[in-house]
Amino acid sequence: VIAAELTERLFRRSAGRLVAHLTRSLGTEHLGLAEDAVQDAMLRALQTWPFNGIPADPEAWLFRVARNRALDELRQLATRSRALNTLVGEPASPPQMGGAPFVDDQLTMMFLACHPALSEPMRVGLTLKVVAGFGVDEIAAAFLVPRGTIQQRLVRAKRVLRATVVPFAMPHEQDLPERLRDVLAVLYLAFNEGYAASAGDAPVRGELCIEAIHLGTVLAEHPVTNRPEVHALLALMILQASRLPARVDSLGALVLLDEQNRELWDRAAIARGFRHLEQASAGDCLTSYHLEAGIASCHAMAPSVADTDWSRILAYYDQLLEVDHSPVVRLNRAVAVAMVHGPEAGIRELAGLDRDPRLRRYHLLPAVRARLLERAGRAAEAARGYARAAKLARTTAERDLMERRLASLSA
Amino acid sequence: MILPIEKSSTFENMSPQDMQKIVERYGKWTKALVQGKRLVDGHKLSDGSGRVLRTAGGKLTVTDRPHTESKELIGGFWIIQAKDYDEAQKLCGDCPHLEYGPLVIREIEGR
DSSP: OEEEEOOHHHHHHHHHHHHHHHHHHGGGGGGHHHHHHHHHHHHHHHHHHHHEEOOOHHHHHHHHHHHHHHHHHHHTOOOOHHHHHHHSSSOSSSOOSSSHHHHHHHHHHHHHHHOOTSOOOHHHHHHIITTTOOOHHHHHHTOOOOEEEEEEHHHHHHHHHHHHHHHOSOOOOGHHHHHHHHHHHHHHHHHHHHHOSSOOOOOOHHHHHHHHHHHHHEEEEEETOOOHHHHHHHHHHHHHHHHHHHHTTTTBOOGGGGSGGGGGGGHHHHHHHHHHHHHSSSSSSOOOHHHHHHHHHHHHSSSSTTOOOOHHHHHHHHHHHHHOOOHHHHHHHHHHHHHHHHHHHHHHHHGGGGGOGGTTTHHHHHHHHHHHHHTOOOOOHHHHHHHHHHHHHHSHHHHHHHHHHHHHHHH | OOOEEEESSSTTEEEEEEEHHHHHHHHHHHHHHTTTTEEEEOOOOOOOOOOOOEEEEEEEEESSSSTTOOOOEEEEEEOOOOSHHHHHHHHHHHHHGGGTTTTTEEEOTOO
């Protein structure tokens, strides 16, 4: 019995790589078959490795078993199809796992999962399942929806891809910027879901951030997608994630930016974020990711909230508002306004947001207002705001935070 | 000899990450046995439940499991080196399999 060790997250990442690689041979219409074959291979590993030991090259082992499962399945379907012939003609051992063809397949799969024929929830679901290798239960837990909903969404997504007859190929060059925008949007959505902890208390949420960054890195390192906007998003995600260790205290409670122990911020990640930010500024491309990464970089550089370059942050928000007119941007900008021009100015900025239906149930609107009211010395109004925010909070961690603030007000 | 008895379909619907965690737990357990020079051998048994031969009234019958109603399977086995049952029991007390089913320990005579 050999006792080789598995690298961290090997199964999840292999799942994505192997499904992509098999789908290239099988064709998009057999995506489901590829997924099943890979799932079976992993199950088989589970039944074999405890007794026979972990093989020296686990991913190659998984690939061989998955490939054989796919072949068996195709033969049973008795489709003397192109898929069967292609797969039989392929080498039985996988290409170098980190090698170019392998990464190409993974990239192609990312674009396929974010195909314009799919709705955004479908894109997110499919990306997390077939590209990032998350399980249905994990995705359901992260987005706080029943497992059946995710399951159905995935089935429908694959049906749409079959019906649309999407080939397993990279987008045409002239479509690339737009298609890439869709892929980045999905990665950012997955990242935010993990970062904001806006729903659910599942431990998978930190993993969402890690995998979004991982896939962003795959894009940034590939010659076809090594573009400024990719580096901008990657910089943004990495800089945000560098604060994750300080975001939750030893009791699991959320800690706000101004109370975080900045010693806990991941310095190596910050350095990496800055390197990508630098690569993002090549050329004259300016996306909202650039601006948001710029804001994140101001925080990352600052030794404290008071010593933060808030006027620069406000300038970024002003620019951001021009490309992204969402109420959430206006809400965040109000915080910057308050830091530059005082809490009352910030409170005035919030005035128009109450009527926005998109923020009606968003707990951060009353939370931010309460914070500014508190700083302006208007404790009674602040208390009402915290109480309302606690009522709207979607997770226990967020609710606890609001209740703590409320308690500290009356103390 | 250690025989883990499992109920079929324990691992349906598991995510890749969950599966890796289980493999890692077994890896840790076997590694400790290897380091203590306790693990002699281990093998997965081929899929299926094999065959069971019986004679009744001079006639041979063949079934595929010991008891017709039983759904319990043995997926593989380990052979470890131990002074006596007490020691073997100690070595198996943290075997990850115990989460999924019972372990049977039998001494191999003459080894």
